[in-house]
Amino acid sequence: xxxxxxxxxxxNDQAQLKAMVAFEVxxxxxxxxxxxxxxxxxxxxxxxxxxxxxxxxxLALEARAAGNVAIPFVKRLTALIAEQDxxxxxxxxxxxxxxxxxxxxxxxxxRNAVSYIRQDCIELEHCLAGLVIKxxxxxxxxxxxxxxxxxxxxxxxxxxxxxxxxxxxxxxxxALQKACMLxxxxxxxxxxxxxxxxLGVAExxxxxxxxxxxxxxxxxxxxxxxxxxxxxxxxxGVMGKLARDLSLMMQTEVAELSPPGGKAQGGSSTxxxxxxxxxxxxxxxxxxxxxxxxxxxxxxxVQEHERGLGGWHAEWxxxxxxxxxxxxxxxxxxxxxxxxxxxxxxxxxxxxxxHGLTMAESVSMALAVQLGKEKAHHILxxxxxxxxxxxxxxxxxxxxxSRITTVLSYEKISSLMxxxxxxxxxxxxxxxxxxxWRKRNNAECL
Numbered sequence: 212x213x214x215x216x217x218x219x220x221x222x223n224d225q226a227q228l229k230a231m232v233a234f235e236v237x238x239x240x241x242x243x244x245x246x247x248x249x250x251x252x253x254x255x256x257x258x259x260x261x262x263x264x265x266x267x268x269x270l271a272l273e274a275r276a277a278g279n280v281a282i283p284f285v286k287r288l289t290a291l292i293a294e295q296d297x298x299x300x301x302x303x304x305x306x307x308x309x310x311x312x313x314x315x316x317x318x319x320x321x322r323n324a325v326s327y328i329r330q331d332c333i334e335l336e337h338c339l340a341g342l343v344i345k346x347x348x349x350x351x352x353x354x355x356x357x358x359x360x361x362x363x364x365x366x367x368x369x370x371x372x373x374x375x376x377x378x379x380x381x382x383x384x385x386a387l388q389k390a391c392m393l394x395x396x397x398x399x400x401x402x403x404x405x406x407x408x409x410l411g412v413a414e415x416x417x418x419x420x421x422x423x424x425x426x427x428x429x430x431x432x433x434x435x436x437x438x439x440x441x442x443x444x445x446x447x448g449v450m451g452k453l454a455r456d457l458s459l460m461m462q463t464e465v466a467e468l469s470p471p472g473g474k475a476q477g478g479s480s481t482x483x484x485x486x487x488x489x490x491x492x493x494x495x496x497x498x499x500x501x502x503x504x505x506x507x508x509x510x511x512x513v514q515e516h517e518r519g520l521g522g523w524h525a526e527w528x529x530x531x532x533x534x535x536x537x538x539x540x541x542x543x544x545x546x547x548x549x550x551x552x553x554x555x556x557x558x559x560x561x562x563x564x565x566h567g568l569t570m571a572e573s574v575s576m577a578l579a580v581q582l583g584k585e586k587a588h589h590i591l592x593x594x595x596x597x598x599x600x601x602x603x604x605x606x607x608x609x610x611x612x613s614r615i616t617t618v619l620s621y622e623k624i625s626s627l628m629x630x631x632x633x634x635x636x637x638x639x640x641x642x643x644x645x646x647x648w649r650k651r652n653n654a655e656c657l
Contacts, residue, residue, distance in 0.1 A: 212493065214535035215331075215542050221324040222531045224267050230316035231284055232260045233420065238307060238395075241415035245408055248302040255299025259292045279524070281309035306397055306404040306412070310430050310518065314394035317530070318422065321439065324534045325387050328541055332380040332446070333652070335545040339376060340645060342369035342548070347641040350630050351467060351558035352569055357459075359565050361572055362630040365467075365558060367637045370644035372453050377648050379446040386442040390435040393417040396428025399517040431514035433526070440530055443537045444505035450540040451498025454491035457547060461488050467558045471550035490543035497540040504533045562630060567605035571595050573633040574609060574624065581618045590614055 220226060236257045243253035265287055273283035285304045293300035304312070347366030352359040395413045396402060402409025417424040429435070460468040470488040507529045514522040562569060571591045578587035594612060598605040606628050609615045615624065626632055 213497070213539045215327065215538040217327040218324045218535055218538035221320055221327065222534060224271075225262060226320055226323075227280075227316055228265055228267070228270075228284070229262045230319040231281070231312050232262050232288070233319065234307075234312045234315045234416075235285075235288060235304060236260055237416050237419040238305065238412070239302060241412045241419060242302070242305055242405075244415055245411050247405065247408055247412065248305055249298070252296075252299040252302040255296035256292055256303060259295045259299070260288060261291070264291055279309050279313060281313045284312070285309075306402065306409070307395065308398050310523070311395050311397070311428075314430075315420065315422070317436075317526075318391055318394070319420065321436075321530070321534070322387065322391050324538070325383065325439075328446075328534070328538050329380060329384065331538070331541045331545050332376060332383075335541060335548060336373055336376055336380070336648065336652075338545065338548040339369050339373040340648060342366065342553070343373060343641050343645055346553065346555070347638055349553075349555045349558060350562060350634070352562050352565075359562075359569050361569055362562060362633055364634060364637050364641070365553065365555070366641050368456070370641045372456070373648055374644050375449045375452065376446075377651060379442070379449040381651060383439070383442040383446055386435070386439040388423075390439040392423040392425045392429070392435065393420065394429060396430055400428040400430055402428075430517060431519050431523075433508075433512045433514065433522075436526065436530065437508045437512055440505050440508040440533055443533045444501045447494075447497050447501035447533075447537050447540050450494045450537075450544050453544050453548075454488075454494035454498070454540075457551070458488045458491040458495070461491070461551075465557075465561065467554055467561060469552035469554060471547055488547070490547040493543045494540040497536045500536055501533060504529050504536070508533075566598055566603060567628055568595055568598065570628045570630065570633060571605060573627045574615070574619070577623070577627050578615065578618060582614075 239248060239253040239256040242248045243250045265284070270280055270283050270287065273286075274280040277283055289300050289303045292303060343366045345366070346369065347364055349365040350362050351365055351368075353361050353363035393413060393416060395409075395416060397404050397409070402413070405412055414424055457468060459465065461470050470486055471490065472486050507525060511519075511522040511525045511529070514520075571594075575584075575587045575591040578590065582590070590612070594608045594615075595605060598608050606624070609624055609628075610621070619627070
């Protein structure tokens with residue numbers, strides 16, 4: 212429920228071991244290229260380092276005593292290779308340290324997991340862009356403090372969701388790019404074990420894994436990973452905002468949208484008629500959980516000297532959890548936006564529920580030209596209260612009040628009370644949002 216199959220597969224134990232093996236194989240190849248270890252040894256390591264031959268339950272048990280999984284991993288990988296090539300086994304993990312392999316594996320898994328989240332984000336954005344285009348003229352009540360304000364369009368609401376989602380994805384892509392860097396510093400960040408060849412090995416290793424080579428090892432410099440976690444948290448917040456708006460519009464009393472239905476989708480164990488906004492519930496739950504995880508990552512930044520004690524370890528559960536939750540939230544919102552039913556007729560009906568009160572500002576602004584803003588506001592506030600108390604249209608009270616009719620004609624008042632005449636720059640904003648999205652994403656967009 213709180214992840215997606217591709218992201219779960221990117222973060223499971225086998226995926227971690229696969230990434231760790233990739234590091235060890237690439238390290239041996241880089242060192243062989245520079246003549247630090249025999250070429251035959253690198254070939255032997257590559258040939259016999261098979262993830263499926265590693266005992267995951269045993270590694271998990273041994274990691275409890277070691278303090279991290281890299282220590283028993285290297286031991287078991289060395290023994291596995293020694294079964295076939297004792298000479299090659301001598302050079303496994305040559306010059307590296309536990310955090311080198313674990314951090315690099317984390318980055319590789321992070322990159323893979325985010326690629327799936329990114330794809331779902333793009334598909335969601337396409338759906339939202341479609342709503343902007345289709346409903347840019349569909350009028351409904353704008354709502355402030357959950358009360359009717361002035362008219363807006365469903366297309367403009369969708370443009371806001373699109374802009375926020377696109378901004379969040381773009382931020383995640385930028386943070387990921389910064390975080391996708393090699394970790395390779397040896398015991399205490401000096402690569403002294405490789406003498407003066409360490410930088411050359413690091414350059415070759417980074418190229419092999421398609422990672423950036425940072426200026427120096429970052430064993431206790433966790434900023435880029437935390438920035439990536441923050442970007443994930445921000446994306447969860449954006450999905451939560453979308454879920455909140457959609458779920459409010461799906462309420463029975465509002466019913467401007469209908470949640471996805473179908474067999475086993477959003478039903479109740481006791482009420483046959485129910486069609487609950489399940490996807491929105493998941494996204495809202497994720498938006499509630501994510502800030503705590505992001506906060507934990509920030510706490511992890513305070514690490515000691517050249518190797519952290521506890522802070523590094525706290526990342527291991529936190530970052531994967533945040534990735535899984537983000538994946539679930541984006542996928543759920545993509546599903547809802549794709550499959551929900553939009554009900555323009557209900558939007559128009561809801562606009563009429565307050566008997567024209569949403570147009571009070573329109574009349575007030577026109578009246579203010581002759582009477583001044585404060586006086587006009589006071590008159591419309593008074594008439595709005597009368598219309599509400601008597602449950603009658605505001606238009607009727609406007610036409611009965613000489614303060615209005617001596618300034619504004621019947622035709623003018625009728626025009627001012629027409630919601631389609633008071634949408635301001637909504638179409639322009641929709642157009643600008645679509646153009647900005649298309650420009651940022653080029654050929655990937657509509």
